[in-house]
Amino acid sequence: MLPDRNDGQAIDRRRFVQTLLLPAVLPVAAALTSATAAAEQSAAGPDIIDCNVHLFDWPFRKLKYARTEALAAKLRQHRITKAWAGNFEAVLHRQFDAANRRLAEECRSKGEGMFVPIGSVNPGGPDWEEDLRRCHEEYRMPGVRLYPAYHGYRLDHADFAKLLAETAKRGLLVQIVLRMEDERCHHPALVVGAVDVGPLVELLKQLPQARVQLINSAGPLLGKNVAALVQETQITFDIAAVEGNGGVGRLIEGQLYNYAGAIPVERLVFGSHAPFFPCESALMKLFESPLDLAQLEKLMHANARRLMG
């Protein structure tokens, strides 16, 4: 039987100082060196890189943190200091370049360097090569985010393979969004199919230098492809849609009920899907599972840094 649930819990040094000592020793605290502050920061854990946020307006609801400044403040409150940002407009708009330009400008002018712009192209549409070139050369974006379910192409589309090759040549990250919203809750006017990730395995075996990440990749969306994606490609996954008690830890162990296989921690990256999801959801997942410090470091920032190059 578990012990009494109201037993005390050790308070770490940072919190102890904040809650008890700080008011009394404020003048002394002001004199602390930056080295001490940095050491405390380090002891409290690393800052977080979020690979999955969007800016601007979700087409179907005014979101609480739709304003870029408000989102930046909210993320910073939770020690998310870098966020790879797509543009909600890219989901339904057809002028990708306008959306990408606006995103680049927003990331440059707001958020004090927090947001890394991730443009969007539609390889199923016209002139996507030029959109991709502008993302890379004009807007200096380190990657692109794709919405195949919303843009109406499958991953066996010939131009999708061309896009992967071109992004690999340019050293760009490709984020493939498997889902934005639970299909059961879609606006009735919207008919969005599922993305079959199966073709990715063969494509990426032919293109091992491609850097590809699946966003909002809930287990059922990956189907039976988990083992092949993990073992035969270098693809990574974000944790925003990982569900189940202790989901992230169980996924790493291969024990998560709705994933057909394990995903090693080296292949998982912190992603919140904010501001559509509350960022607290992904953050709490880091603590719901009994992860060790090395695993947390990888999830919080190290894997993201490696992926972005």
Next chain:
Amino acid sequence: MPSSPREFSLNPAAYGLPTRDDLVKLRIWDMHYHGFLSGGIPAHEENLFYVERMGIERMLSLDIGGSPEDPLGTTISPEKKREMREYLQKHADRVSGLIPVDPGQPVESCRKMEEWIAHGPCIGIKYYGGNPMGVPCSDPNNDVIIRLAAEMKALIYIHTWLQVGGNPRRPGGKNQPGEATPLDVAQLAARFPNVNFVCGHSGGNWELGVRYVRPMKNVYIEFSGSDPHSGQIDFTVAEVGAERLIWGGHGPHRSYSTELAKVLDADLTHEQRLAIFGGNLRRLAEPIFREKGYKL
């Protein structure tokens, strides 16, 4: 890797999150627990690691003596039923049971309620998301179940969704046979104005679900089992007040993080959080808990 549920490699407070102690102080009661559904008592006991880690004070299990395929548990052996009754009695300080009923079989449902609630450890009834005969909870033939539940002071939890689909496509157009919508709950609540109902999942499509039940003061809204949408709880509190919201974890299928985040995202007072995380449910459950001598 931490082996104790209370051991954390990093302090959540350093990330602007509640610590386990903070969660314990919120006295969280989980209205929607599926820990027994797949794997019975052993699976539940394994899942207690996460229950303990996230500071959940009490779980209300919705799958006692039944399953979605067999709500009345006709295929469950007497031995298994006895084992479950004994478990609930032994762990009454931590786990409470609601029994699935079947609106397509009202007489048999009432018999099950006598067995498990009047003469057993359970404290309420649950309507699954659909049933073998496809009868919604708003069907008048189901009223006998509600009357008996009211007599027993039992909690009444109704799964609701508004699955988009059908022709023409519309919210609720893809619901399973017998799967209730919030409108079904509102109709039932109008027929029984002195009986309280819990509208499960906020209808899934919460922007619509909340509005269907808003005028019915005897309907409480539980909001687990859907993706966490920022702004959901702000919206719901603005429409119906914090005193009508009830928290559910929907574990082990959903992450506690997902469900806790819905509330943490909202701009609420501490008192409102206390109410949503457990205070409202304790108020609702008080009559039957007192009658059975369970700790509140």
